[in-house]
Amino acid sequence: MSRKRSKIPLTDPKQVPEVMTExxxxAFWDSHEVTEAYLAKAAVREPEGPPKRTPTASQSINLRLEVNTLKRLKALAARKQMGYQTLLKTFLTERLYEEEKREGVL
Structure with a gap:
């Protein structure tokens, strides 16, 4: 009778080498086995990618614009497939950066 060799239990995905030949x-998987702890950690592992944007404090304001300016802003935002308020905030942020850079504040 041949006796089966026991496999090394893996408890964390980090225990698996990232780069291996076939x-x-x-050979690795013939000598190792996945445990419930491994599966639990692998399931909650977040994919790598750019860091999530942290929310910043904001304040609501009222802004009066000419009717024609608002129509043009909304039309441009629609062409860019974004909200007009988001587009307006982007414009303001970009222009503020340019002015501060020109003045040497940045």
Missing amino acids: EEAR
Whole structure:
């Protein structure tokens, strides 16, 4: 009778080498097994990517614009497939940056 060798239990996805040849991967998985703890950690692992934007404090204001200016702003925002208020905030932020840079504040 041949006795089965026990496999090394893996409890964390970080225990698995990131780079392996096909032969190394076969040998690794022949000698290791995944545990419930491993699966639980792998399930909640967030994909890598750019950091999430942190929310900043904001304040509502009232702004009076000429009717024609508002129509043009809304039309441009629609062409860019974004909200007109978002577009307006982008314009203000970009222009403020340019002015501060020109004045040497930045």
